[in-house]
Amino acid sequence: MTTTDISPAPAIALIGAGTIGTAWAVVFAAAGMSVRLYDADAARLPAALDMARARLNDLAAYGLIDGDVDTIVTRIAPAAELGAALDGADHAQENAPEDLALKRDLLARIAETAPATCTIASSTSFIEPSRLFDHVQGRERCLVLHPGNPPFLIRVVEVVPAPFTATDTVARCNALLERAAMAPIAVNKEVEGFVFNRLQGALLREAYCLVRDGVTTAGDIDRIVRDGMGIRLAVTGPFENADLNAQGGIEAHAKRMGPSYARL
Structure with a gap:
């Protein structure tokens, strides 16, 4: 995790100081940004800070971050009140439980x-931004930034604007993430679950069905993904793989294999 941007952090x-909120703290603090961490249950904050330090120590042990862990941790400050966390903030990231009314x-x-x-x-x-933000003040500055889990290891973040989100908001958040x-x-169109979880869900849904129908065991499904598909998908995405998997590229692959996939 490095950045060459010399503008003010x-x-x-x-x-929200749960697993995702704490992981975001690791990401932003490691990139040189000042972080204020708030939770409605203030008793969670000491454990969150301890968890952040532990994750940073793990990353440092494998050479995955630059800088001294103690210095990075000083950039993460607990906030006792919501207002204190937001005072002077350039970006606010909500990490509450997956409950629409609560959020x-x-x-x-x-x-x-x-x-x-x-x-x-x-x-x-999973929740589309238009359902989360349609009622809020200044909704043009609002959107979803859905990270992989944990974001300090999985670098992709889905950027999901609502129809009312300003293009400048998207640009600013892209720049923040890149920094x-x-x-x-x-993600150019709102859809429940976005892209990451819809792809992941398709695999998991089929895995459940194969076990339910007695086709194979849960253990063997884990093996075929871990020791087979996973090795391939770690190097190429599904479209890249299809393009490389047949002479004539993805068009030839679709002609040969498309009818079989359509029957599944």
């Missing part, structure tokens, strides 16, 4: 409290 407010209420309070120039994002895994050594993925 953005101030980040992380709302809508929290995001409305974030929007009312944050500076007018602060971008506001949710880490939701944090993350890889923004454009």
Whole structure:
């Protein structure tokens, strides 16, 4: 995790100090940004800071971050109140449980409290941004930034604007992610679950069906993914693989294999 940007480091407010909120703290602090971490249950904050340090120590042990862990940890400050976390923030990231009513209420309070120039994002895994932000003040600065889990190891982040999200908001969030050594993925149309979880869900759904129908065991499905498909997918995506898998490329692959896949 490195950055060469010499402009002033953005101030980040992380709302929710669970697994994802703490992982975001690692990402942003390792990139030189100041982080304020808030949780409605203030008793969670000491454990979150300990977890962040432990993750940073793990990353440092494998040479995956630059800089001294103690220095990075000093960039993460607990905030006792929501207002304190958002004071002067350039970007706010909501990391509450996957509950629509809870998130809508929290995001409305974030929007009312944050500076007018602060971008506001949710880490939701499934909920479309138009359902999260349609009621909030200044909704043009709001969108979903859905990370892989954990984001300090999986660098892709789905950038999901609502129809009312300003193009400048998307551009600013892309720049923020790139500065944090993350890889923004454009999701151009709202769909429940976005891209990551819809692809992951298709595999998991079929795995459940194969076990349910007695075709194979859960253990052997794990093996075929881990020792077979996973090796290939770690190097090439599905379209790249299809293009390389047949003479004539992806068009020839679709002609030969398409009818078989259509029957599945």
